[in-house]
Every structure is written in structure tokens, then in C-alpha cells.
Amino acid sequence: MNVDVWVEFLKSNWLVIVVALVVLFVVLNFVKTVVKWALVLVIAAFVIIYSGIELKDIGEAVTAVKDQAVTISKNEALNMLKDEAGEAKMTSNADGTFTITTPNLEVTGSQGADKVKVSFHGVPLGEWSMNDTLEAFIQEASRNSK
Incomplete structure (x- = not known):
């Protein structure tokens, strides 16, 4: 202020x-x-x-700060996806789901699904739609796990 x-x-x-x-x-x-x-x-x-x-104004300010923090975290997570792809390890489950872990990230999803769940430093960042960066990350993790 x-x-x-x-x-x-x-x-x-x-x-x-x-x-x-x-x-x-x-x-x-x-x-x-x-x-x-x-x-x-x-x-x-x-x-x-x-x-x-007014409480509404305070709520709007809190929401704006939260949205900004999530956006910054998402950008940081995307950078981590690129940087830590070489360290990524994939675990495939019998039900067709997978979990990819790195020192800072965890990505979970289903084979062929168009969305995955991403956590950064243990904080869930929600479901992300598949994009080129995520596809490359998953492929690299798959290669690292073989």
C-alpha cells in the first residue's frame, strides 16, 4: 500500500x-x-x-497475491522441468498411471491423458494440460528409468 x-x-x-x-x-x-x-x-x-x-477488498487482495504466487511457482516449475529432466525417474503403476519424481518436482498422470498433476516442493500446483515441455519431460523420465 x-x-x-x-x-x-x-x-x-x-x-x-x-x-x-x-x-x-x-x-x-x-x-x-x-x-x-x-x-x-x-x-x-x-x-x-x-x-x-471492506472484507471483500481484503479477499480480492489475498486472491491476487495467491494467483501471482501460483503463476510464479508455475513458471519456476516449468524451468525445473527443463533443468531436472535428466534426473527424473518414472514409476509406472499397474493401473496405467505413472509418477515422475525429481529432487523438486512430482508429476502424476495416466498414460495417454491430456492432463497431469504437478507438485513443486511438495506444494500442489494443480492439473496442467499436456504441452511440449511436459511431453519432453515425460519422455526423458521414461528413458532415465529404463
Whole structure:
């Protein structure tokens, strides 16, 4: 977030913030039960709502960050597919499925399927459609396992 936005918010709402902090300190010092934390949450929610930050906006920001992280992870995984193809080992199962492992990746799928599941450092990145990079990776893993 922009620092100027926070400075402007603090300038225009300083009195509400000070009152909320004083009430929070009073509540924390005098109330010694679960009610204390309920009051703290109510006061915090009031300040957040009053400041104009909506939960929807926070959710959209979290989703945007998550999507960006997944995209970066996918790009990193594609680079790893190319770099670690020589170390890939394939395990074929009796039901026609396979698992390919490298130090950083795990690819699972079925023979002839158009999608595979990819995990990067143990974190699932979802199902990927087959492309040239994945085809080459699977072929290299197959050769390495023979």
C-alpha cells in the first residue's frame, strides 16, 4: 500500500484511532475473561469498517497475491522441468498411471491423458494440460528409468 494513503487516513481519523486505542487498553486492563477478547474483536472490526476497508477488498487482495504466487511457482516449475529432466525417474503403476519424481518436482498422470498433476516442493500446483515441455519431460523420465 501507498504510504501517503496511510498518512492521509491517520490525519483524517486520528481521533477515532486514539479513542479506540484507549478503549482497548481499558478493556485489556480491567476485563479478565473471554469477554475481553470479544470486545477487542468488536473494536478492531469497528475501526476496520470505519476506515473504509471492506472484507471483500481484503479477499480480492489475498486472491491476487495467491494467483501471482501460483503463476510464479508455475513458471519456476516449468524451468525445473527443463533443468531436472535428466534426473527424473518414472514409476509406472499397474493401473496405467505413472509418477515422475525429481529432487523438486512430482508429476502424476495416466498414460495417454491430456492432463497431469504437478507438485513443486511438495506444494500442489494443480492439473496442467499436456504441452511440449511436459511431453519432453515425460519422455526423458521414461528413458532415465529404463
